[in-house]
Amino acid sequence: MLTRLFNEPSLLPDMQKFGGWVDDSGSEDSKIKDEEQERCRLGDEDLDEGDVKDGSSRAQSEIAGEDDDDEDVDEDDCGDDGDRPKKRGPKKRKMTPARLERSKVRRQKANARERTRMHDLNSALDNLRKVVPCYSKTQKLSKIETLRLAKNYIWALSEILRNGKRPDVVSYVQTLCKGLSQPTTNLVAGCLQLNSRNFLTEQCQEGARFHLPNPSFSMHAFPYQCSRLSSTHCQSGSNAHSLRNHSFCSAYEALYTESTSPEYNSPDYESHHSPPMCVNGNFALRQQESLSPDAERGYQYSVHYTNLHGSRSSATHGLAYGPSGTRSGSAHSEPSTLPPFHDVHVHHDRAPPYDELNAFFHN
DNA sequence: TAGGCCATCTGGTCCT
DNA sequence: AGGACCAGATGGCCTA
Numbered sequence: 462m463l464t465r466l467f468n469e470p471s472l473l474p475d476m477q478k479f480g481g482w483v484d485d486s487g488s489e490d491s492k493i494k495d496e497e498q499e500r501c502r503l504g505d506e507d508l509d510e511g512d513v514k515d516g517s518s519r520a521q522s523e524i525a526g527e528d529d530d531d532e533d534v535d536e537d538d539c540g541d542d543g544d545r546p547k548k549r550g551p552k553k554r555k556m557t558p559a560r561l562e563r564s565k566v567r568r569q570k571a572n573a574r575e576r577t578r579m580h581d582l583n584s585a586l587d588n589l590r591k592v593v594p595c596y597s598k599t600q601k602l603s604k605i606e607t608l609r610l611a612k613n614y615i616w617a618l619s620e621i622l623r624n625g626k627r628p629d630v631v632s633y634v635q636t637l638c639k640g641l642s643q644p645t646t647n648l649v650a651g652c653l654q655l656n657s658r659n660f661l662t663e664q665c666q667e668g669a670r671f672h673l674p675n676p677s678f679s680m681h682a683f684p685y686q687c688s689r690l691s692s693t694h695c696q697s698g699s700n701a702h703s704l705r706n707h708s709f710c711s712a713y714e715a716l717y718t719e720s721t722s723p724e725y726n727s728p729d730y731e732s733h734h735s736p737p738m739c740v741n742g743n744f745a746l747r748q749q750e751s752l753s754p755d756a757e758r759g760y761q762y763s764v765h766y767t768n769l770h771g772s773r774s775s776a777t778h779g780l781a782y783g784p785s786g787t788r789s790g791s792a793h794s795e796p797s798t799l800p801p802f803h804d805v806h807v808h809h810d811r812a813p814p815y816d817e818l819n820a821f822f823h824n
Numbered sequence: 825t826a827g828g829c830c831a832t833c834t835g836g837t838c839c840t
Numbered sequence: 841a842g843g844a845c846c847a848g849a850t851g852g853c854c855t856a
Contacts (some may be wrong), residue, residue, distance in 0.1 A: 567842090572833060574843070579831075603829060 594637060594653040606645045613637045 592604055593610045602610065617636045621628065628636070634653055638646040 467840095568834080571835095572842085575834090575845090576832070605829090720846075 591784075597648065598653075600648055602645060606641055607642050610637065610645065610649065613639050623698045739812075 467707055586604055586607055589611055590596055592606050593602070593607060593614050595610065596603070613636055617628075617633060620636070630653075637653075638649050641649065
């Protein structure tokens with residue numbers, strides 16, 4: 462299993478098993494240090510330029526934190542070689558037991574900080590895993606794959622915003638999976654397909670509005686929605702045309718619906734933790750609203766929010782696009798009463814630097 | 825068993 | 841001086 466217990470405090474003592482010099486005077490590192498000291502004592506140092514620099518840095522590191530009562534030892538004293546020119550830089554000092562102890566403490570503190578830093582980094586990566594289009598607890602994306610998928614996802618969304626129209630599913634999947642490993646590609650494709658099925662199941666069989674079990678959480682986590690996952694799948698349904706033109710039910714909501722689908726309950730895929738698989742740029746509201754003339758007219762970007770009582774409201778931020786993708790409303794016509802999450806609406810006329818995105822994406 | 829992924833240690837560098 | 845950041849090294853775990 463790839464899943465591991467990150468940030469497990471009980472793992473911290475395990476540092477001793479890595480052979481570090483901490484609490485292990487007989488470890489490899491201790492031996493190396495002892496050997497270096499022995500070399501110094503024997504005067505067999507024959508440093509080239511790189512070694513001088515390295516030795517200087519090492520000496521500088523060793524000096525940190527030492528007391529004045531430490532015995533200073535001239536570097537040349539080690540070799541006692543009168544022919545060699547005196548080396549510049551800080552003088553090496555003898556590692557007294559007190560200095561060794563302080564050095565150990567410094568190193569321990571640095572190791573602890575490094576662990577914390579890496580744990581924070583992993584935590585951030587976990588958060589990123591939850592917002593990329595495929596999230597699975599049992600088949601966790603690797604770090605590199607998470608970053609790649611996130612990059613592709615950002616790119617895909619940017620393209621949707623730029624074009625103002627939905628891409629076809631194939632190109633969307635291709636975009637998401639670009640540069641990913643085969644297993645990750647399969648995983649992402651599987652997630653997309655599964656979500657599409659869920660969407661269809663909810664839409665076609667129930668035909669009812671969707672309810673969020675925990676709308677407050679979901680809106681905080683993903684304050685946006687999209688719908689009409691896959692025209693391909695929709696067309697395969699009995700009411701494909703209707704779905705294509707009128708079904709603006711939110712796949713995102715569908716993913717939060719208590720589904721009877723066995724796939725939905727599968728522990729392998731927890732796609733409901735992922736953001737919507739938006740393939741068409743429709744950040745539509747509820748199904749009911751989607752039937753409004755505006756929604757039917759096309760690509761309207763909206764924002765949902767939730768008040769403290771759990772009731773949902775919505776605001777449309779004037780990003781209505783006609784079928785041709787041309788803007789039919791004012792992108793900055795902010796509503797008089799902005800929802801709490803108004804900052805997530807799309808500033809379409811503030812186009813991101815697509816040239817840079819493009820260069821980045823194709824690198 | 826090889827390879828991928830990961831956590832940790834470690835030393836160097838840069839910055840405050 | 842000390843902390844943050846980085847990259848290399850190392851060893852463990854897991855899977856094909």
